[in-house]
Amino acid sequence: MARSTEKRGLGRGLSALMADIDAGGDTPTPTSAAGVQARPDRTLPIEDLRANPDQPRRMFRDDELRELAQSIEEHGIIQPLIVRPDPNDSTKFQIVAGERRWRAAQMAKLHDVPVVVRDFDEDELLQVAIIENIQRSDLNPMEEAQGYKQLMDRFGHTQLELSTAMGKSRSHLANVMRLLQLPDEIQTMVRDGQLSAGHARALLTANDPIALARRAIAEALSVRAVEKAAKSSAETGASGAAGKRTPSEKDADTRALEADLTAALSTKVSIDHNTQSGTGKISIHYKDLEKLDDLMKLLSAP
Known part of the structure; x- marks a missing residue:
C-alpha cells in the first residue's frame, strides 16, 4: 500500500541527532558521541533564550534545580545548551x-550562557527533546517507555x-515498553516511585494486577515475592477455569506473548488460542493506513 507522504524527521538520521544531543548533554564530560570535545558556538544573554513550547518534560523539581544552580555558581556551565533560531522572533x-x-542558570543569576546553534526543523526539534529526556538518569520507567513509544509512533523509528x-539492547526497549500494557493506576504507581520497573513487569502476568500492586506497596513485597504471587494467581485462575475459559479469559502465558508482540510491533496484538486443538489466530490492530504500511514493511523485511 503506497503512502502519500514520506516519514517525517528522518532526513538527518537518528545517529546525527544523537550526536548533537551528546554534544550538549547534562553529563559532566563535554564530549560528543564521536568523542570530540563539544565547544559552544557563542554565548547568548539568558533573556534571549526561550523554552521549547513542545518540550515533553513539563516538571522540573525545585530541589534539583537548586542543586544544579549551586554547581553552576561554583563551576559554570560545563556543557553548552543546544538552541535554534526562534521561528517566531528572529x-x-x-x-x-x-x-x-x-x-538553573537563572537561579544562579548568570547573565550569559554558552550555546551551540543548530538549524533544526520542527520534527527534529521534537525528536531531540524526546531523546534528551530519555537519556536523563532520573527518568522514571514510564517516562522512558512513553519516550520510546513517541519516537516509534510519530517518527517511524523501529526498536x-x-x-x-x-x-x-533491543530486549531492554521491549521490556520497558511492555510496561505501557499495564493499567493506568499501576503506571501511576511506577511514575510516583511506589513500584519499581521490576515489580511492574512481574505484574504483567497477574490475574488481578491492580490488587497485587496495592498489596505489594502495602506489604513492601520484593520483586521475587510479586513474581511468585503473580504466578500463583495465574495458576489458580487457570485451574479454576479449566474447561470453562471464554475467549476473553486468557492464560498468563498468552497474555505475556501478547504483551511481547505488542511491544515489538508497537501496536496492539491479540492472540486467540484453542487449548484443545492447539490452533489459534493472531490479530494485529492498526489505527490508520500509515500504521498498516509500517507494519507491512516491518513484517516483510528480510
Whole structure:
C-alpha cells in the first residue's frame, strides 16, 4: 500500500541527532558521541533564550534545580545548551536541549550562557527533546517507555534503530515498553516511585494486577515475592477455569506473548488460542493506513 507522504524527521538520521544531543548533554564530560570535545558556538544573554513550547518534560523539581544552580555558581556551565533560531522572533533563540540548565542558570543569576546553534526543523526539534529526556538518569520507567513509544509512533523509528542509536539492547526497549500494557493506576504507581520497573513487569502476568500492586506497596513485597504471587494467581485462575475459559479469559502465558508482540510491533496484538486443538489466530490492530504500511514493511523485511 503506497503512502502519500514520506516519514517525517528522518532526513538527518537518528545517529546525527544523537550526536548533537551528546554534544550538549547534562553529563559532566563535554564530549560528543564521536568523542570530540563539544565547544559552544557563542554565548547568548539568558533573556534571549526561550523554552521549547513542545518540550515533553513539563516538571522540573525545585530541589534539583537548586542543586544544579549551586554547581553552576561554583563551576559554570560545563556543557553548552543546544538552541535554534526562534521561528517566531528572529532576535531570539529557542532551547532545543538544556532547558534545565537554563532555568538553573537563572537561579544562579548568570547573565550569559554558552550555546551551540543548530538549524533544526520542527520534527527534529521534537525528536531531540524526546531523546534528551530519555537519556536523563532520573527518568522514571514510564517516562522512558512513553519516550520510546513517541519516537516509534510519530517518527517511524523501529526498536532496532533506537537500540542501535541509543546504545541499549533491543530486549531492554521491549521490556520497558511492555510496561505501557499495564493499567493506568499501576503506571501511576511506577511514575510516583511506589513500584519499581521490576515489580511492574512481574505484574504483567497477574490475574488481578491492580490488587497485587496495592498489596505489594502495602506489604513492601520484593520483586521475587510479586513474581511468585503473580504466578500463583495465574495458576489458580487457570485451574479454576479449566474447561470453562471464554475467549476473553486468557492464560498468563498468552497474555505475556501478547504483551511481547505488542511491544515489538508497537501496536496492539491479540492472540486467540484453542487449548484443545492447539490452533489459534493472531490479530494485529492498526489505527490508520500509515500504521498498516509500517507494519507491512516491518513484517516483510528480510
